Amino acid sequence: MTTERKKIRLQDISLRTDEPLITVTADDLMPLPPPLDRGEKKAPYSPLSEDQKKSYECSLDGVSALALPKPKSKEEEEKLVERFLRGLQKLLSQNDNWLFWQPLIQSLESCVRCQTCSDACPVYVASGNQEIYRPTFKTEILRRIINKYIKKRGRVLSKLTGDDIELNWPVVARLAELAYRCSLCRRCAQRCPLGSDNGLIGRELRKLFSQEMGIAPKELHDSGTVQQLRVGASTGISSAAFQGMVEFMEDEIEEKWGRRIKIPVDQEGADILLIHNSGEFMSWIENPVAFAIIFEAAGLSWTLSSEIYGYEATNYGTWYDDVQFARIAIKQVEVARKLKVKKMVMGECGHAHKGLIVIADRILLGEMNFPRESFLPLLEDLILHDRLELDPQKNNFPVTLHDPCNVVRLMGIVEPQRRILKKICPQFREMEPHGLENYCCGGGSGFAIMNSMNFKEWRENISSRMKLKQILETFRDVLDPGIRKYVCAPCSNCKGAIRDIISSNDFWEKHSIYYGGLAELVANAMVDMKKPFIEWEWH
Amino acid sequence: MGGAGILIKRLIDEDLKVYYPTIHYLKWIFILLTLIGGAFAVDIHFHSSMPALLKYVREQVTFADFEHKLHPALAPALHVLFAAAWLIYIPFSHVMQLFFRYYHQLRWDDVPNVRGSEVERRVRELLERPVTWSASHIQSGKRWREVASELQQTSLTESK
Numbered sequence: 001m002t003t004e005r006k007k008i009r010l011q012d013i014s015l016r017t018d019e020p021l022i023t024v025t026a027d028d029l030m031p032l033p034p035p036l037d038r039g040e041k042k043a044p045y046s047p048l049s050e051d052q053k054k055s056y057e058c059s060l061d062g063v064s065a066l067a068l069p070k071p072k073s074k075e076e077e078e079k080l081v082e083r084f085l086r087g088l089q090k091l092l093s094q095n096d097n098w099l100f101w102q103p104l105i106q107s108l109e110s111c112v113r114c115q116t117c118s119d120a121c122p123v124y125v126a127s128g129n130q131e132i133y134r135p136t137f138k139t140e141i142l143r144r145i146i147n148k149y150i151k152k153r154g155r156v157l158s159k160l161t162g163d164d165i166e167l168n169w170p171v172v173a174r175l176a177e178l179a180y181r182c183s184l185c186r187r188c189a190q191r192c193p194l195g196s197d198n199g200l201i202g203r204e205l206r207k208l209f210s211q212e213m214g215i216a217p218k219e220l221h222d223s224g225t226v227q228q229l230r231v232g233a234s235t236g237i238s239s240a241a242f243q244g245m246v247e248f249m250e251d252e253i254e255e256k257w258g259r260r261i262k263i264p265v266d267q268e269g270a271d272i273l274l275i276h277n278s279g280e281f282m283s284w285i286e287n288p289v290a291f292a293i294i295f296e297a298a299g300l301s302w303t304l305s306s307e308i309y310g311y312e313a314t315n316y317g318t319w320y321d322d323v324q325f326a327r328i329a330i331k332q333v334e335v336a337r338k339l340k341v342k343k344m345v346m347g348e349c350g351h352a353h354k355g356l357i358v359i360a361d362r363i364l365l366g367e368m369n370f371p372r373e374s375f376l377p378l379l380e381d382l383i384l385h386d387r388l389e390l391d392p393q394k395n396n397f398p399v400t401l402h403d404p405c406n407v408v409r410l411m412g413i414v415e416p417q418r419r420i421l422k423k424i425c426p427q428f429r430e431m432e433p434h435g436l437e438n439y440c441c442g443g444g445s446g447f448a449i450m451n452s453m454n455f456k457e458w459r460e461n462i463s464s465r466m467k468l469k470q471i472l473e474t475f476r477d478v479l480d481p482g483i484r485k486y487v488c489a490p491c492s493n494c495k496g497a498i499r500d501i502i503s504s505n506d507f508w509e510k511h512s513i514y515y516g517g518l519a520e521l522v523a524n525a526m527v528d529m530k531k532p533f534i535e536w537e538w539h
Numbered sequence: 540m541g542g543a544g545i546l547i548k549r550l551i552d553e554d555l556k557v558y559y560p561t562i563h564y565l566k567w568i569f570i571l572l573t574l575i576g577g578a579f580a581v582d583i584h585f586h587s588s589m590p591a592l593l594k595y596v597r598e599q600v601t602f603a604d605f606e607h608k609l610h611p612a613l614a615p616a617l618h619v620l621f622a623a624a625w626l627i628y629i630p631f632s633h634v635m636q637l638f639f640r641y642y643h644q645l646r647w648d649d650v651p652n653v654r655g656s657e658v659e660r661r662v663r664e665l666l667e668r669p670v671t672w673s674a675s676h677i678q679s680g681k682r683w684r685e686v687a688s689e690l691q692q693t694s695l696t697e698s699k
Contacts, residue, residue: 010557087672096671109633113558140558162560211672226676323670323677326687361652363687365663369654 008131013141013174014166020062021132021174023047028128030465033472035479036505044127044461045454052453057173061132064453065180066217068173077169080213084172085149087212088142091204092150099322099362104204107189107197108143111136117188117198122439123181126465135188135198138178141165142201176215179205180455183444183463184319185405190436203445206320216320219450224316225324229331232308233278234316242311245281246304252289256523258530263292266339267303273336274302274375275313276347279492280517283539287348290519290533294379297526298387303341310335313352318359319445329360333370343371345378348517350404350444350491354411374407375519376490380416383423383522390525392424394532397484399425399521400474402467402498403438404491417490417518424525431470439466441489443497456500464501471498471513481512484536490518508538542571566632569625576618584614 012021026041047053047062057068071077090096097104117135118124124133131137140162147153148163165171182202189197209215228234237245246263254260264270274295280287288304295302305311309331317325333356336344346352357372364370382388401421407413414435421428433439441448442464450459475485487502489495498515507513514536524533546567549555585591595615598604652658666684673679678686 007553083673090671095668098665098668112633113555113560113563115554115558136558157562160560160562160565162562211674211677214674214676221676323672323686326683330687362658362662363666364652365659365666366654369652369659 010137010141010144011164011166013171014168016168016170017059018053020059022060022130023062024127024130024462028130029461030126030128030469032465032469033476035511036468036472042461045457048454056453057177059170060174060177061130061181061458063177063455063458065177065450065455065458066215067452068176068215071169081167081169081172083213084208085167087208088146089150090212091208092146097204100200100204100207103197103200106195107201108139108146110194111139111192111196112194113140114193117192117196120187120191122185122187122442122466123183123463126469127462132178133181135182138175138182138205139198139201141171141175142205145171175205176209178202179209180217180445180447180450181463183405183440183442183447185440185444186409187437187439190409203319207322210321211323217446217450218452220316220320220446221324224446224449225321225328228309228312228314228316229324229327232310233312234314235278235282235312237278237281237311239306239308239311242278242281243306245285246306249285249289249292252285253293256289256529256531256533257293257526258528261292261296264303265306269340270301270303271342272300272302272378273310273339273341273344274304274347275310275332275344275352276304277314277349277352277492278312279314279496280347280349281311284492284495284517286533286535287517287519290517290523291347291375293523293526293533294382294388294519297528298382302345303339305335305339307335307338310339313346313349313356315352315355316446318351318355325355325359326363329356329363330368332356333360333364333368333372336370337367343373345373345375347375348490348492348519350406350494353404353413354406358411374411374413376407376413376416379518379522380420383420388522389527390424390522391527392426392525394525394527394529395425395521396427397486398427398429398475398478399486399488400429400431400471401434402431402441402487402489402494403434404489404494405438405440405444407491408438409436417488420518420522421488424521429474431474439470441467441491441494441497442501443493446493448493448496448500459497460500460504464497467498468501468505471501471507475511475513479511481510484512484514486521486534487513487515488518488521489515503538514538542567542574546571563633566628569621569628573618573621573625576614576621580614580618584612 008021024044026043029044031037045063048058048064055069056064057070058064071080094101113136115136121135124130127133144162144165145167147158147161148165149167179202182199184199184203186197186199189195189199210221224234227236231238246265250261250263274291276288315325315328317328346356353374357374399421401417442459447459447463471487478485487498489498495515495517502508502513502515516534520534549559581587581592650658652662667682669680670677670683670686671679
């Protein structure tokens, strides 16, 4: 840690400066274990180019998640600040924000400022305790803005409760960016003695910016939810393209399993509609292939859907916009209803679990309140009751488990994945901490797919840093490149984030650290595979 | 001692002080006055004698000695006064929030939405409310139910 770091005050958020409030340097960062404890330290992120700095807001920390254009005049600034205040009023109104009003108000009011949450936050700790990344930093600023501009309590009471933030465009711009420095992992909420949820506040801030001001990362909105609602998938895959992928899957299955099967698609009346996130088909098609093999081997009655919205489990609205969230969830459930399946089962996608199973619970009524489950209890059932013929010795290499926040801490599905891995992986070892106390991969809340400007660097070197540390510590006795090791991450975005930290540190080349989902490990253990399912080829 | 310790820590520690609004110190004043008054009463007035203290409390509660009721001794009276002020202050402060963590209903309303349930009935009503948010991808003024099921998509860049 640099000894001369300027102390950032809450009021600094209003400062009109061309330079960012802070720039995180290599010396600030949390140290990493061997082999990254030595060697040249690299800066966590490069500054934006001069042109980018002229056009886009980055006065928080020199990073841009939003490509937020600078207003061209004072009038434009004032209009934006007015819209922000209007949005804040709506956020605090039960009428306008009935979906999340209750936990929001309680989180805003019940904080005793003990800062116990800060030590739980991977971004705060890994960045070297940067004040702006403290879970309560943005929340406290918000509280004081509310006290001064919304509650308007009168001079004395206002002063006593804290009203010393001057609301101007720099505050709004910085808060917009700051909302995208929290991965919504909820470690802070879990650690808080009063249950105050700073992650939720970050998420509600994002919602204010999106639903009132139309400000959100392009990857989440234009190329995310808007694309999904127009085309059927957030990756842009059309129904026709999906059907082509299914044929490719059947070829893969024949090559690896030795059997030519017809993957059931659009089968009316099946028990299970399996819904993956479309990123799996694009980047890790071996995962849906593994599911198909497992389901067929177990003789389950299941189907995929090629209908628009039916092959995409993602719902980026979970992270930033309730309206987009509701639109997508309704479309997804409608597909299952029309297909007359008995239940929807989510594949390996963290936020799809939390979004479609838990959050959507509050908007699906009557027949739309359709059974929705995780794949985990189903898979656990198959394996622990020996419905598949498996040979754990085929997985005889070090394996560790990354717990996706949305599935574990935010939903409570903790044990099935561990029971499976303990049965099929003789060298399974836990990360520390794990389970409900796991650390976010750094790619949560959409970070894994936000790659524009210098945000990817920020993610790889700051928000994913804790996970990097955990992986190195977990495999510290087997770092020899002659030993192939597997980080199991049952969530696509987690895989993406982990892939990026492995690749940017050359860990596959130098230490043979690999990564993948859970279904691949199960398929790899099946006795009747013609070829090993896991190919150990970097992608 | 604990109370004083926390107050001192809050005043001294830079990280904690920054975030602590002034009004939060008020509760510590109430608590400390009550505790100090109590310590004073027990130590000085009752000479740390438990039987004397219990006798006093019994008399007060049963109105046994009316003279004492009308003209109470200073130390215990002050303590009771401070304690009463503290109790009156509690509902006006954030201290009540402490208890919220024990009630799921109050905290997160964790009850699942089952067909035909009260939650479903309330959600049905809420979906009839108008959406007031005004970004371009939202049809402000229409009901939540309509906005969620209709698709008039505009990207954020189109609106700029």
